[in-house]
Amino acid sequence: MKSHARVVVIGGGIVGCSILYHLTKLGWKDVVLVERKELTAGSTWHAAGGFHALNSDMNVARLQAYTISVYREVQEISGQDVGMHLTGGLNMAATPERWDYLKAEWARHRVIGLETELVGPEEIRRMCPIVDTTDILGAIYDPKEGHLDPSGATHAYAKSARLAGAEIYRHTRVIELTPTPDGGWQVVTDKGTIRAEHVVNAAGLWAREVGHMVGANLPLIPMEHHYLITEDIPEVVAAKQMLPLALDLDGEIYMRQEGKGVLVGLYEHNAKPWALKGTPWDYGQNDLLPPALDRLTDHLERGFRRFPSVARAGIRRVVNGPFTFTPDGNPLVGPVPGLKNYWSACGVLAGFAQGGGIGLALSQWMVKGEPDGDIFAMDVARFGDYATPGYTTKKACEFYSRRFQMAYPNEIWPAARPTKTTPVYDALRGRNAVFGVSYGLEMPLYYAQEGEPAAETPSLRRSNAFPAVAAECQTVREGAGVLEASPFSKYEISGPGAAAWLDQLLACRLPGPGRIRLAPMLSPTARMMGDLTLMRLSESRFMIFGSGYLQAWHMRWFHEHLPASGVELRNLSEDLFGFALAGPSSRELLTRLVSEDVSNAAFPFMSARDMEVACAPAIVGRLSVSGELGYEIYVPAAYLHPLYSRITAAMEGLAARYFGVYALLSLRLEKSFGIWSREFSRDYTPTMCGMSRFVAYDKPTFIGRDAALRDRDAPPPRKLVTLDIEAVDADASGFEPIWLGGRLIGYTTSGGYGHCIGRSLAMGYVDTRVYDASSPLEVSVVGKRRAARILTEPPYDPAGTRMRT
Numbered sequence: 127m128k129s130h131a132r133v134v135v136i137g138g139g140i141v142g143c144s145i146l147y148h149l150t151k152l153g154w155k156d157v158v159l160v161e162r163k164e165l166t167a168g169s170t171w172h173a174a175g176g177f178h179a180l181n182s183d184m185n186v187a188r189l190q191a192y193t194i195s196v197y198r199e200v201q202e203i204s205g206q207d208v209g210m211h212l213t214g215g216l217n218m219a220a221t222p223e224r225w226d227y228l229k230a231e232w233a234r235h236r237v238i239g240l241e242t243e244l245v246g247p248e249e250i251r252r253m254c255p256i257v258d259t260t261d262i263l264g265a266i267y268d269p270k271e272g273h274l275d276p277s278g279a280t281h282a283y284a285k286s287a288r289l290a291g292a293e294i295y296r297h298t299r300v301i302e303l304t305p306t307p308d309g310g311w312q313v314v315t316d317k318g319t320i321r322a323e324h325v326v327n328a329a330g331l332w333a334r335e336v337g338h339m340v341g342a343n344l345p346l347i348p349m350e351h352h353y354l355i356t357e358d359i360p361e362v363v364a365a366k367q368m369l370p371l372a373l374d375l376d377g378e379i380y381m382r383q384e385g386k387g388v389l390v391g392l393y394e395h396n397a398k399p400w401a402l403k404g405t406p407w408d409y410g411q412n413d414l415l416p417p418a419l420d421r422l423t424d425h426l427e428r429g430f431r432r433f434p435s436v437a438r439a440g441i442r443r444v445v446n447g448p449f450t451f452t453p454d455g456n457p458l459v460g461p462v463p464g465l466k467n468y469w470s471a472c473g474v475l476a477g478f479a480q481g482g483g484i485g486l487a488l489s490q491w492m493v494k495g496e497p498d499g500d501i502f503a504m505d506v507a508r509f510g511d512y513a514t515p516g517y518t519t520k521k522a523c524e525f526y527s528r529r530f531q532m533a534y535p536n537e538i539w540p541a542a543r544p545t546k547t548t549p550v551y552d553a554l555r556g557r558n559a560v561f562g563v564s565y566g567l568e569m570p571l572y573y574a575q576e577g578e579p580a581a582e583t584p585s586l587r588r589s590n591a592f593p594a595v596a597a598e599c600q601t602v603r604e605g606a607g608v609l610e611a612s613p614f615s616k617y618e619i620s621g622p623g624a625a626a627w628l629d630q631l632l633a634c635r636l637p638g639p640g641r642i643r644l645a646p647m648l649s650p651t652a653r654m655m656g657d658l659t660l661m662r663l664s665e666s667r668f669m670i671f672g673s674g675y676l677q678a679w680h681m682r683w684f685h686e687h688l689p690a691s692g693v694e695l696r697n698l699s700e701d702l703f704g705f706a707l708a709g710p711s712s713r714e715l716l717t718r719l720v721s722e723d724v725s726n727a728a729f730p731f732m733s734a735r736d737m738e739v740a741c742a743p744a745i746v747g748r749l750s751v752s753g754e755l756g757y758e759i760y761v762p763a764a765y766l767h768p769l770y771s772r773i774t775a776a777m778e779g780l781a782a783r784y785f786g787v788y789a790l791l792s793l794r795l796e797k798s799f800g801i802w803s804r805e806f807s808r809d810y811t812p813t814m815c816g817m818s819r820f821v822a823y824d825k826p827t828f829i830g831r832d833a834a835l836r837d838r839d840a841p842p843p844r845k846l847v848t849l850d851i852e853a854v855d856a857d858a859s860g861f862e863p864i865w866l867g868g869r870l871i872g873y874t875t876s877g878g879y880g881h882c883i884g885r886s887l888a889m890g891y892v893d894t895r896v897y898d899a900s901s902p903l904e905v906s907v908v909g910k911r912r913a914a915r916i917l918t919e920p921p922y923d924p925a926g927t928r929m930r931t
């Protein structure tokens with residue numbers, strides 16, 4: 127056994143072996159993998175081995191498509207057969223709503239280049255004669271779906287990595303991980319110790335335990351999962367070619383051919399977690415869990431109706447095996463916040479669809495310092511401390527039991543809610559607030575109108591929230607609206623080195639004391655790392671505001687670049703809560719709460735200061751997301767409720783009301799203001815997303831400067847635009863294709879109804895080589911092409927005078 131390695135990967139399942147291979151592929155050869163038993167001895171050996179590229183997150187779908195493409199590569203390099211059957215796959219809809227959903231998904235596949243097709247019942251029966259299509263409306267057919275041999279695929283990765291110089295130690299268990307002063311790790315195994323620069327936790331079923339070795343609580347749990355393999359089925363015996371994978375989305379059952387019979391798997395509603403107190407170290411290859419068919423009876427009956435010949439065939443084998451789930455079903459990938467050189471690659475529920483993509487993205491991150499694309503949907507830093515074991519169990523069970531249920535863009539699943547609330551939660555509930563969740567924290571989406579239920583109906587189209595949101599938008603444009611702004615992240619940066627550090631970290635010029643600036647933060651390759659708001663309260667005290675759900679992600683980046691001394695960084699996101707006031711009457715409202723002069727001359731746009739607001743010590747900034755005159759007020763959490771009462775009293779006599787995030791999103795679309803994870807993400811550079819005007823290119827140094835200069839000097843391949851769409855009862859929601867005649871020229875990033883201008887709007891990226899703002903375009907909305915045109919300026923107050931006066 128080596129005594130030193132650049133990387134030690136812990137775990138020889140499909141994911142660990144893929145990472146080992148990809149590290150060698152990117153040039154790191156001094157890498158080893160340590161496996162407790164034989165390769166595949168976790169979840170991998172008993173998997174059904176199915177794979178597919180479809181995923182509701184487009185970047186995850188891209189990585190899944192990559193995974194499928196890499197199997198042939200490792201088969202060729204290693205000579206190890208992966209047992210690939212590229213049968214194609216049918217994802218079937220049995221309700222009109224589901225069929226609409228599939229049509230919308232099909233349209234999105236054009237954007238990422240998936241060659242899927244929409245097929246009708248007859249075509250489904252032709253491809254898969256054992257499906258009863260009585261109530262089936264259609265399916266998405268993906269020719270790139272199929273199944274493979276889990277063991278063959280794992281060994282193909284492992285052998286390819288070995289051929290490139292990697293070493294694999296089987297029957298070697300990691301029992302302890304100790305950090306070394308140089309930022310590396312002592313990897314203590316039962317066969318000796320390896321000193322490693324980096325450690326990767328790919329320990330699958332034991333990833334929690336390998337996390338605990340370094341004090342990390344990774345939010346994942348194993349869940350039981352069944353599949354059944356039938357005896358031979360006459361239709362399958364008679365079939366001239368292998369049956370495709372068939373997924374009955376509404377019946378929540380999947381099927382693929384196995385020998386001359388089929389394999390049928392189920393996601394039952396009464397999901398069962400396994401080994402909540404920890405995965406036993408002696409669980410391993412050839413161990414399975416006792417079948418619990420009584421739990422599956424309802425589902426099986428539905429499955430038998432969809433695949434009647436399965437009901438007639440005998441059952442040859444029942445498999446009940448555990449694999450891991452996270453609160454949202456996506457994996458936990460990347461550097462674990464708070465730890466140096468400790469990487470996570472676990473919580474992977476679809477190792478055969480995602481393993482290659484995870485291996486590639488993580489290896490890029492380790493070797494090049496960042497993954498090529500935006501993989502936030504998989505990033506371990508998307509969760510915070512709120513994702514406790516109890517929370518994780520509730521959410522993972524919910525995800526498992528709803529695995530194939532429709533996920534509406536406006537739906538927030540109920541498990542583990544509320545997890546975190548602010549002190550005004552009950553008061554706002556009393557006002558009929560309908561809540562959503564950001565980073566575990568409940569936040570008002572809108573306020574249901576009198577007589578309406580305080581609940582939004584999940585829909586692909588405009589929901590029952592529409593009239594309430596319209597009224598809220600109108601009030602903000604004409605009077606004053608009050609938004610609970612608590613969910614935003616807030617960081618305080620202070621100390622003698624604060625200004626110098628921020629000048630290096632952020633691409634903008636620093637504001638002077640008492641001023642605010644929009645602050646793009648870039649990666650070394652000039653990809654967007656943040657669209658932050660920077661407030662300078664004194665020479666050496668700053669506040670940064672951003673999206674609340676990015677806290678762990680931001681903090682990880684900040685800490686990676688923080689100097690050893692001279693700068694104090696504090697995440698105050700849950701210490702400071704507050705309200706935003708927006709609208710032409712918001713100055714009058716603020717005046718009623720403060721004794722200071724907040725006139726335009728004394729407190730102009732983009733200024734900030736410490737201020738007493740209604741007896742509370744507050745930080746107040748004059749800024750605007752709605753495009754109207756506006757202020758944000760942040761106070762220590764204990765002052766929030768009294769502040770709420772005083773704001774409510776001060777609203778008397780003004781045309782004022784509380785409003786929620788939905789209205790804010792509509793108002794910002796009318797102003798063509800982008801937001802993170804939609805218009806801004808690591809996929810874009812400042813010139814693409816229109817942020818270049820906030821970049822101080824003439825600063826001598828900042829992270830990403832060289833690449834930003836190159837980006838500025840080369841024409842961007844795509845460009846952010848605002849679109850006006852002739853939509854009827856639904857609006858764009860993101861990643862819909864934009865067409866110029868028959869040509870795909872871009873995609874939307876977000877959409878919604880502009881209530882005050884009375885138009886359906888979207889933002890999106892278009893190919894700069896072909897677009898011409900005067901050309902008539904089309905945008906697919908819920909699968910239907912709608913006429914659209916590019917707006918050359920923001921549809922509301924293009925000069926921006928309203929927020930400045």
Ligand SMILES: Cc1cc2nc3c(=O)[nH]c(=O)nc-3n(C[C@H](O)[C@H](O)[C@H](O)COP(=O)(O)OP(=O)(O)OC[C@H]3O[C@@H](n4cnc5c(N)ncnc54)[C@H](O)[C@@H]3O)c2cc1C
Binds near residue numbers: 137
């Ligand atoms: C019944 C069933 C059906 C499934 N069907 C599919 C399917 O059709 N398609 C699909 O994509 N996925 C499927 N899955 C899920 C799939 O099996 C997992 O996504 C995948 O196996 C996860 O791989 P992994 O490498 O992350 O973890 P694992 O396979 O659990 O591997 C982790 C490895 O780490 C080793 N290890 C742990 N701790 C240590 C330590 N301290 N020291 C050394 N080694 C250690 C373990 O021994 C193990 O070999 C199925 C799972 C089950 C149970």
